[in-house]
Amino acid sequence: MFIDCHCHILPQIDDGSESTEMSLQMIALQHQQGVERIIATPHFYAHREKSVSHYLEKRQNAFQKVMSANPAVSDIRLGAEVAVEHGLSQLPDIEKLAFQGTKLFLFEFPYSVFNQRYIEEIYNICNDYGFTPVIAHLHRYLEYYTKSEMQKVLEMDAIFQFNNEAFGNFRERSFCKKILKQGYRVIFGSDAHNLTSRKPNFDLLARKAKPEWIENANQILRISG
Template identity: 50%
Template structure:
């Protein structure tokens, strides 16, 4: 099983706050059957000193885990990139793609829908050939109108569902309807820590059949290890 969305890198964002927490999160994921992890720390363009500086920080955080010599699942690097105005013109933005694949995990703002959001996503596709993976898309039904949500769901994108979506009736309904329609999707815990937002793949296994886990897209055909 592949974990497509989590915040396990130490001191990168509001996720794992130190190396011990990172390792505990990885161990728990392994115990729950995960054998491939893509680490996706938050990237907010307005807070960073550019993409290169972020990538250096990310590499340092990854190195801390690698240096422990811990036996771990295949660990890959990506980012959860916040959709902001101007993102598609940010120098080096394509380097934030998941493990050198053409896929980029994008987090829409928790704000009323605006057309510039989809224009930025289109810009990433047109300029760089990137394929958007819309992070926890089930969450936005409570921020957007039905028509706006339907515009988002018509995007040429892969949809990412958090495990907890399958615990909530309306979010689960949305996720299952997209899955039944044959929309491409991937799953992730979006884990941030070992308490309130801990990895919970067991929840997903309890709530949906193995088939839902097995049918998620494999985005890793061209992936590279860090």
């Protein structure tokens, strides 16, 4: 079984699902692919939101629309994919964006050159609240970070999330295998946004990943609630 810990299946809250109907179809596809638990992680960009509480209200409304339509996967929990930006750690209520009922917090680094201040923002939040950071789709930063910068990220006390799509790409798959071999904590997600270009893709992970990697990922997510 799979836990999809990163996806944009809630309707009309970000650039993911465009309607409740689309959400239900995405969830049905996740179910067909063996996903038994979903953590819905709509984007959170501090500079675009009025406040954390306003975002949480929108997220709750979107969640309720899905849950009242009897989705194919009933175990849906709430999280957020929080973009790292300057001053994030000072935002009131930031701690409320952790994965519901856990000490895990999903961070998305900007798609730009490495900046040590991003790591500091993450630690400021995690140290204050005893969270473990989850770094979203680490493989995407291979094109932005040098080897030594990537090493700095890997040295964080963090869990590293890979999108299943990394397994369809030789370089990204090799990177993932390398860090798994080195004993880093790795979890997987679809990062699904729709039913076409970025659809649920645990079928790909099922074909390409070793069962023990998936079991370890599930273990990490279960231990964390």
